Amino acid sequence: MEIINDQLAGGEHRKARVFERAWSWVQALPGKLKNKVTKVAKNTIKLGKDDPRRVIHSLKVAMALTLVSLLYYWRALYDGLGVAGMWAVLTVVVVFEFTVGATLSKGLNRSFATLLAGALGIGANHLAGLFGEQGEPIILGVLVFLLAAASTFSRFFPRIKARYDYGVLIFILTFSMVTVSGYRVEGLLEMADQRLVTVLIGGGTCIIIAIFLCPVWAGEDLHNLIASNTDKLANYLEGIGGGEYFQLPKDGKSTKVIKNDGYKSVLNSKTTEDSWANFARWEPGHGRFKFCHPWKQYLKIGALVRQCAYQIDTLNGHINSDVHVPQEFLQIVQASCITMSTESGKALKALGTAIKTMKDPKSACQHLETSKNAVEDLHIALKAASLENADVLAIIPAATVASILVEIVKCVEKISTSVHELSQQAHFKVAEPTVSPENKPQLLHRGSINPLLLDDGDDSAHVVITVDEMGSQKFSSGAKSPKTK
Amino acid sequence: MEIINDQLAGGEHRKARVFERAWSWVQALPGKLKNKVTKVAKNTIKLGKDDPRRVIHSLKVAMALTLVSLLYYWRALYDGLGVAGMWAVLTVVVVFEFTVGATLSKGLNRSFATLLAGALGIGANHLAGLFGEQGEPIILGVLVFLLAAASTFSRFFPRIKARYDYGVLIFILTFSMVTVSGYRVEGLLEMADQRLVTVLIGGGTCIIIAIFLCPVWAGEDLHNLIASNTDKLANYLEGIGGGEYFQLPKDGKSTKVIKNDGYKSVLNSKTTEDSWANFARWEPGHGRFKFCHPWKQYLKIGALVRQCAYQIDTLNGHINSDVHVPQEFLQIVQASCITMSTESGKALKALGTAIKTMKDPKSACQHLETSKNAVEDLHIALKAASLENADVLAIIPAATVASILVEIVKCVEKISTSVHELSQQAHFKVAEPTVSPENKPQLLHRGSINPLLLDDGDDSAHVVITVDEMGSQKFSSGAKSPKTK
Numbered sequence: 001m002e003i004i005n006d007q008l009a010g011g012e013h014r015k016a017r018v019f020e021r022a023w024s025w026v027q028a029l030p031g032k033l034k035n036k037v038t039k040v041a042k043n044t045i046k047l048g049k050d051d052p053r054r055v056i057h058s059l060k061v062a063m064a065l066t067l068v069s070l071l072y073y074w075r076a077l078y079d080g081l082g083v084a085g086m087w088a089v090l091t092v093v094v095v096f097e098f099t100v101g102a103t104l105s106k107g108l109n110r111s112f113a114t115l116l117a118g119a120l121g122i123g124a125n126h127l128a129g130l131f132g133e134q135g136e137p138i139i140l141g142v143l144v145f146l147l148a149a150a151s152t153f154s155r156f157f158p159r160i161k162a163r164y165d166y167g168v169l170i171f172i173l174t175f176s177m178v179t180v181s182g183y184r185v186e187g188l189l190e191m192a193d194q195r196l197v198t199v200l201i202g203g204g205t206c207i208i209i210a211i212f213l214c215p216v217w218a219g220e221d222l223h224n225l226i227a228s229n230t231d232k233l234a235n236y237l238e239g240i241g242g243g244e245y246f247q248l249p250k251d252g253k254s255t256k257v258i259k260n261d262g263y264k265s266v267l268n269s270k271t272t273e274d275s276w277a278n279f280a281r282w283e284p285g286h287g288r289f290k291f292c293h294p295w296k297q298y299l300k301i302g303a304l305v306r307q308c309a310y311q312i313d314t315l316n317g318h319i320n321s322d323v324h325v326p327q328e329f330l331q332i333v334q335a336s337c338i339t340m341s342t343e344s345g346k347a348l349k350a351l352g353t354a355i356k357t358m359k360d361p362k363s364a365c366q367h368l369e370t371s372k373n374a375v376e377d378l379h380i381a382l383k384a385a386s387l388e389n390a391d392v393l394a395i396i397p398a399a400t401v402a403s404i405l406v407e408i409v410k411c412v413e414k415i416s417t418s419v420h421e422l423s424q425q426a427h428f429k430v431a432e433p434t435v436s437p438e439n440k441p442q443l444l445h446r447g448s449i450n451p452l453l454l455d456d457g458d459d460s461a462h463v464v465i466t467v468d469e470m471g472s473q474k475f476s477s478g479a480k481s482p483k484t485k
Numbered sequence: 486m487e488i489i490n491d492q493l494a495g496g497e498h499r500k501a502r503v504f505e506r507a508w509s510w511v512q513a514l515p516g517k518l519k520n521k522v523t524k525v526a527k528n529t530i531k532l533g534k535d536d537p538r539r540v541i542h543s544l545k546v547a548m549a550l551t552l553v554s555l556l557y558y559w560r561a562l563y564d565g566l567g568v569a570g571m572w573a574v575l576t577v578v579v580v581f582e583f584t585v586g587a588t589l590s591k592g593l594n595r596s597f598a599t600l601l602a603g604a605l606g607i608g609a610n611h612l613a614g615l616f617g618e619q620g621e622p623i624i625l626g627v628l629v630f631l632l633a634a635a636s637t638f639s640r641f642f643p644r645i646k647a648r649y650d651y652g653v654l655i656f657i658l659t660f661s662m663v664t665v666s667g668y669r670v671e672g673l674l675e676m677a678d679q680r681l682v683t684v685l686i687g688g689g690t691c692i693i694i695a696i697f698l699c700p701v702w703a704g705e706d707l708h709n710l711i712a713s714n715t716d717k718l719a720n721y722l723e724g725i726g727g728g729e730y731f732q733l734p735k736d737g738k739s740t741k742v743i744k745n746d747g748y749k750s751v752l753n754s755k756t757t758e759d760s761w762a763n764f765a766r767w768e769p770g771h772g773r774f775k776f777c778h779p780w781k782q783y784l785k786i787g788a789l790v791r792q793c794a795y796q797i798d799t800l801n802g803h804i805n806s807d808v809h810v811p812q813e814f815l816q817i818v819q820a821s822c823i824t825m826s827t828e829s830g831k832a833l834k835a836l837g838t839a840i841k842t843m844k845d846p847k848s849a850c851q852h853l854e855t856s857k858n859a860v861e862d863l864h865i866a867l868k869a870a871s872l873e874n875a876d877v878l879a880i881i882p883a884a885t886v887a888s889i890l891v892e893i894v895k896c897v898e899k900i901s902t903s904v905h906e907l908s909q910q911a912h913f914k915v916a917e918p919t920v921s922p923e924n925k926p927q928l929l930h931r932g933s934i935n936p937l938l939l940d941d942g943d944d945s946a947h948v949v950i951t952v953d954e955m956g957s958q959k960f961s962s963g964a965k966s967p968k969t970k
Contacts, residue, residue, distance in 0.1 A: 043642070047641055047642065048638075058635070061634070065630070065633045069626060144550055146547070149546070149547035153533075153540065156532055156539045177571050181571060307798070386877075392870050393868045396867065396888050397888060399880075399881045400885045403803065
């Protein structure tokens, strides 16, 4: 009996608790709602501040849509196009993308696919008409089935998927709509014609607004992404070079944890790079980029930068482990490791700047050379070192860090080579000599300077850097000024 | 004069060469065309063979489209829906995706967005009607502008982008179309109603065909992808464990190059995993997966597997370098390195199999334990080792490989923990003992077997493995063969 009472009491108690909880939840509701609204508002402002082009894009889409809608309200146009005018609205919503490349890709895909499918659809209708009233729907059904199956399958080809996916979709769409409508709607040709005109109006509006009103170029985004990815790795490497890992511990304590996770976003950048490079190919020449800008080379650099990021990720795990490196070993590798990471970081930074400013990346060569020399120094130091009575176990983490750094230097060299290729393909500006050409004639006119001496000066300004380890490549850097004599 | 003649001759010569080249190109054309056709045909067959579901998907889309088109030919339905029937065709083409999840996501997004935007659009029309003939287009234009801008901006929120992007698109589309048409078309309500019905017919057809005719589940694809990614890493690790890197060189020669690049595809799998997990959330329960299957946990495992792949990528660079490891050092690390890589490979393989078969992943624990013991052994061996007169430079690559292997073992442990979490969340089957319960009574009924002895045998076959380092978890694995006497 007592047990039952207890159970009853327990039940009552539980009910009361549930009620209490529900009540406190209701009481907290306005506060929660307010919090939620504040959070969303904050997020919205942050999203807009992070990239103000987002706000502009939203306004652009709204403008294009309103423009096309207003056209529809305009009597003359409405009488000409009728209900088909709706297609213009639809086209604007579907085609207008964030970047010019994506908008162009979708707009052109849509236009051509509509044209082709419309023509084929009308042809199919004529063909089916030959089979009489009974046969027509059957023939049309079979044709739709075959074309839809073949087109859908073609979307699995990686190349078609990457560039013409939307076109194939619109092709199936238009073809089935034209054949299907042809069976019922009078004046099929007129309909197809109207559809094409409205698609062109909608697509044209999008493309014009996208290109001429604060354009967002996929190519430029790709360009900046690759440069900033290179920069992120550079920051990490410079960070550990100047950081505490390679410092001899003071007071027996060392705080080696490095919190520079900026490089992590590089690890997963492949998809973005691929899609931007794909859109960039659709874009016309703009600003510093010509029509046939070597976008593929950016992907090559991107892949190498990512490979370097993988190594940095492994390095990061080792650097942040809790092992004390013995002082004697640290003294052997310290100098060369610091040079390797700092200088390869500087080389990467120079490469990133070279990409960003589209200038000759030769300033990276010197840093790269210094870091390669540090690799040599490390090898020499290690060859000479003897580790008698050394704690092998304690040495290994530092040795691993050094070894990965050597690999990173190799990787940076590959990145440098491919940035040089890009610089040649895209005709990057050759860095201006510090003795600017404008000053020279002025100097000559003064008459106080011996031309022979000037010539000498010119020669000395012409530096030939021969990089042996780069194989047959020779970099010639120097003054661009004309030799006047 | 001679020079001019030479130049002329050169010009003639060049012309002749261009002509020759053009001619040979024309001659080669049929062959080239044939090659191209053969190549495309081969690619098509390969694409179909690689994943026959692609062919089935194409046929399914074609079927859905033909079905909806035939509905349109059917008089009764046409009279009811009129030209709006075209929307059903459009919906099928746009909504039908490869996986059930994607189709459901698009179909539901489209239906709800159409419903919501249609209602709002009709409301907007009524509102604008209050402002008279002059004011109506202006009010409608302003409303379209505001809603389009806000909705377009909302697509930049990562959460909305991931799940409701298509819904927002259709929302803008339907809203502007309804408001715009409302201005001209009589019977707006009827139109909105027709549009909704046709969208539901199209979407419904897609969803039914996608689910009930050879369904392709995004969730299952994600499940298999994670399992196969784990397997790929396992193959690599087992490969180097059994490979030649850790073998003492014979005849001074060692061919250490390992050509197992299978793991490379793991490096860039994030985007695929994310999108599949996203689609999987839309899918109803199917087969072994319940409605609330913990898809997020797969992403967690996927991220760890990728981290392990980064380390393997770095390891790969070191293993394939051309450095001879000194025999004395190799002898110190050989045994534990082989065990580490082989056993962590086996552990990964067991984890992959556990995921694939949805069985308790405890068989991995033993391998993981062995590999962790090997790490201990390595530490002990290195602590005891003295490297007098050793070539430090030559040792470092092998030391690095060992050090990265230690990190990989740590990473595999993390993967194991998160697979265990998955196993608990998704209620994986506990591995059945091979002594199936049905056999026992049978054995007993024979009467020739001493129950006491059988009991004994049972005990000895029943191994209890207590894994101390895994905290409070105890794994109990059963006998593999019934002991009959």
